[in-house]
Amino acid sequence: MPDAIDTDGLTVGQVSTGLGVTVRALHHWDEIGLARPSLRTAAGYRLYTAGDLERLHRVVVYRELGLGLDRIQAILDESTADVPGALRAQRTRIAERIDRLQQLSAGLDRMIDAHERGLLLTVEQQAAIFGPQWDPESPVKARQRYGDTTQWQQYAERSASRSPEEWQAVADAMAGLERALGDAMDAGVTPGSPEANQLVERHREVFASYFPLTRQMQVCLGRMYEADPGFAAHYDGIRAGLATWFRRIVDASARAHGIDPDSATWD
Known part of the structure; x- marks a missing residue:
């Protein structure tokens, strides 16, 4: 990330490029209270601090694991959230999906062979x-x-x-x-x-x-x-x-x- 984070904060465009997420996603996360920028410029533009960026990193990680935004927000905001339990449940869902995809793959192989x-x-x-x-x-x-x-x-x-x-x-x-x-x-x-x-x-x-x-x-x-x-x-x-x-x-x-x-x- 640019050094500007130590002083003035990062713009939405800079964060979007650095994290590999869309500007639209960042705006949506701001609107629902999942990951809001702490600063604003005089013109009203969003600026993200180091703390904001740390939260965004966690959002991106959990989203890549397949967790829904509501579940991510609960994990980040609720001190009593059972994070290992949520991750285990997600792992089970992923394993079930992998099994389903393997079955679909085998079915595609049979269909190709049959044709x-x-x-x-x-x-x-x-x-x-x-x-x-x-x-x-x-x-x-x-x-x-x-x-x-x-x-x-x-x-x-x-x-x-x-x-x-x-x-x-x-x-x-x-x-x-x-x-x-x-x-x-x-x-x-x-x-x-x-x-x-x-x-x-x-x-x-x-x-x-x-x-x-x-x-x-x-x-x-x-x-x-x-x-x-x-x-x-x-x-x-x-x-x-x-x-x-x-x-x-x-x-x-x-x-x-x-x-x-x-x-x-x-x-």
Whole structure:
């Protein structure tokens, strides 16, 4: 601090620069009686003495520790104030905040990994959950193909918070649906029937584990299942012709809801 403190006192600007606090903060502390300058110039400008500066130093220290201004004032002004107790309580609050921030950091790491990798499961976990035929590279391929879409973001957000047990429940629900589709086709369920429409709705509900699926998107998905060799092989491996039958029941359900399958778009 300048030598002027020994004689004339320091101005607000000098104190602001020396302590690294704003002039506005110093004015506010003065107004609430937390740290008032003891002197004034003839023109009415504030001047801080050595004693004022010592109090300001303490205010800055306690504020940096996270104490509120009311608590700081009580510590500085009340002779019976339990300073160690106040500091211990603040230390507890800081420790709790650090723990919370560490949890948030870990959550951010998982979210980043999910956006980049899709599945936060080991190769062994994927095989155990999705079966030995599962390709562990499929999430990487999906990200390369769909990584810039809203649906990939939604999928990643769900994946980031999902445990292996929850993924197992998703896989079981999808496997149960596929068995039901095969059984319905074997039983001669026709597109547009109540039974077929219920299966279409069930598919949308199960698929929502990955991302929300509109009826138009479901039409596009059904057609991809039929046209894509990989998807077609999967569904036709459950029942011969299942990929086409599934596309037909989805199309029929879409028409019942006023959607032309031939003009459906992914939205």
